[in-house]
Amino acid sequence: MGKATTSRRQALRAIIYARLSPTPRGEESKGGNLTQQVELSQSLCDRKGWSVVATIVEKDTSASTKRGTKRSAEWERVKALVEDGKADAIVSRHYDRMYRTPWDLEDLVDLAEATGVTLAAAQAQGVLDLSTPSGRLAARIGAVVARNETEMRVERQVLGHQRRRESGRPFxxxxxxxxxxxxxxxxxxxxxxxxxxxxxxxxxxxxxxxxxxxxxxxxxxxxxxxxxxxxxxxxxxxxxxxxxxxxxxxxxxxxxxxxxxxxxxxxxxxxxxxxxxxxxxxxxxxxxxxxxxxxGKRKALLSGVVRCSKCQAVVTQGWSKKNAAGERYRIYTCSGGRCITCPADPLDSFVVRKVIDRAEEWNAAPATDAADEERETELLAEETAASERRTALAEMFAAGDIDASTLRTGIGRCDADLTKIRAELADLASQRVRVDLGDVEYLWEDLDYEDPDRIDYVRTVVMQVCERVELMPRGRGVRSFKGEHCRITFRNP
Missing domain, CATH: 3.90.1750.20 (Putative Large Serine Recombinase; Chain B, Domain 2)
Known part of the structure; x- marks a missing residue:
């Protein structure tokens, strides 16, 4: 009877479990790589004569997971095999691979008490018996030590990032x-x-x-x-x-x-x-x-630029119905409900000709303004000050000088100031972005709708010069295009 029991215990069915925790760049995971973990665990099973029923590996699971967070699907699979009676032992390179936090260890204790599962580690002497007080004490001490090492590693990582931020060097x-x-x-x-x-x-x-x-x-x-x-x-x-x-x-x-x-x-x-x-x-x-x-490439010059004067939806390119000769032509159609349609070629020509008429005025306008440059300098200084206030608040909270409520209020004000400052910086910069209108007429004469680069350039000029282009109703039964069917609001150069 005793020999049979001994033989059964020696021929345990084992699960090899390997887990790789994320580490800062340049540091090696305490558990080693997954291949090493599996090889060492397999060697232990071979020495003890245990049969391996499953090898389960897990990547990039943080050791600093908060209490209450579910374990990974891989670990749940390990538990399921044990609870279903399909495995008698869990083998890892080290015991700390089986639990990430002290709370995980208590779950492991419950699993061992409920199933009698044997826990073994390739880099430890003997097995971990969680059914005894001394075994649970040894495991808990190990969990606390592992938790401390994790926290120290995180602290080193944070300090390293802080030094890089303070130095301003590229990383x-x-x-x-x-x-x-x-x-x-x-x-x-x-x-x-x-x-x-x-x-x-x-x-x-x-x-x-x-x-x-x-x-x-x-x-x-x-x-x-x-x-x-x-x-x-x-x-x-x-x-x-x-x-x-x-x-x-x-x-x-x-x-x-x-x-x-x-x-x-x-x-x-x-x-x-x-x-x-x-x-x-x-x-x-x-x-x-x-x-x-x-x-993708542009299909029409004014698609998405011109708006319907009735519903303010943008127009898209389409094709007319076939006429008596079986021919069709390009049209622009309101995307909001086909409120207005218009022949595309005459509208393109009308808008571009109006833009060309403004070319001389735009090219003569100054690209920058001294007052704008001075205001931009002021805004950059204000942005730096707001960012420094934000950093100071975080440091005060870390030192215990202010509470969380004060921190949230202060951070909220700083973020609101930064949003406002950056929006004004964006406005000033947008006003200085200009295009050369000198070649517009040449490009228009040679405009090729199969070449998206040419369409893009002329379109860019139209958007630069025109604040708004609206398609007006043509009236019942009117098919031709006239200048009064398009209303253009020009930007101030």
Missing amino acids: WSTRPFGFERDGRHREAEAEALRQAYRDVLAGVTLWSIAKDWNTRGLLSPHGKEWCSSNLRSVLLKPRNAGIQTYSQWVEKPDGKRVRRTEETGAGNWEAIVSEGIFRALVRYLSDPERNTGGG
Whole structure:
């Protein structure tokens, strides 16, 4: 009887469980890599003669998870196998791989008491018997030590980030587009970025810019071609304006972790574009009313630019019904309910001719204003002061000088001030973004609707000069287009 019992205990059915915790860059996980964990656990099972019924690995589970957060699906699978009687032992490289927090350990104690599961670690002598007071004490001491090591690692990581923020030096894992790793400009890419900011603010599509970069061989640092989405992401990077950021993973109330990035001040590298231009582009690309055109090439010159005078919806390009000769022609149609339609070619011609008439006036206007430049300097100083107040509040809260309510109120005021300041900076920058109207007439004469670059340029000029273009009702039975069917409000140059 005794021999049979001994034999049964020696032939346990084991689950190998490996978990890899996230660590700061350059540090090795305490648990080693997953392959090492599995190999060491397998060796232990081989020495003891245990059969392995499952190998379960888990990546990137934080050891600092708060109490009440559910364990991962992988660990729940381990528990299910044990509770269903399909496994008698859990084997890991170290015991701390089986629990992340002291609260996780108490759940493991409950599992051991309910099922009698054996816990074994390749880097420990013997098994962990949670059915005895001394075994539970040893496990709890180990959990507290592991928790302390996690907290110290997090503290080192936070201090490291703080030193980098204070130094203002670039800390980029890969070379960003427009820069070298040390913060110097890669001039061809930097100039392309400067032009892209001006073009986007003037109305050129991201698709057209991406197409141009790909044609010129300006690929991403990873050697990939550009499209609207990755170009948009690059243009929205604060580093292009010399602004330093700090990113960290934060846990939401539902247990999900999201990456949050916040600006921490000026970096010590030279900006590619001014902060005002950057703020203007962020606001422009974030505008929910902006007509993105689906990220592809333009199909019509004034689609999304002209509005219906009745419902204020933008017009889109369409095609007329076939006439007696079986022919159709391009039309613009109100997207809000077909309130108004209009032949496209005469409307395009009318609007562009009106813009050409204003070309001389616009080209003669000054591109910058001394008062605007002085105001921009003041705004940048105000922004720096508001950011410093925000940082000071966080430091006061950490030191215990103010409570959480005071912190929230102060941070809210600082954020409101920053939003207002950055909006005004964006306005000033947008006013300075200008296009050359000198070649408009030539471009119009040679306009090719199969070439989106030509459409984009003329469209950019129209949006620069015209504040509003509205399509007026033509009256019942009127099919031809007249100048009175279009109302244009010009911008002040």
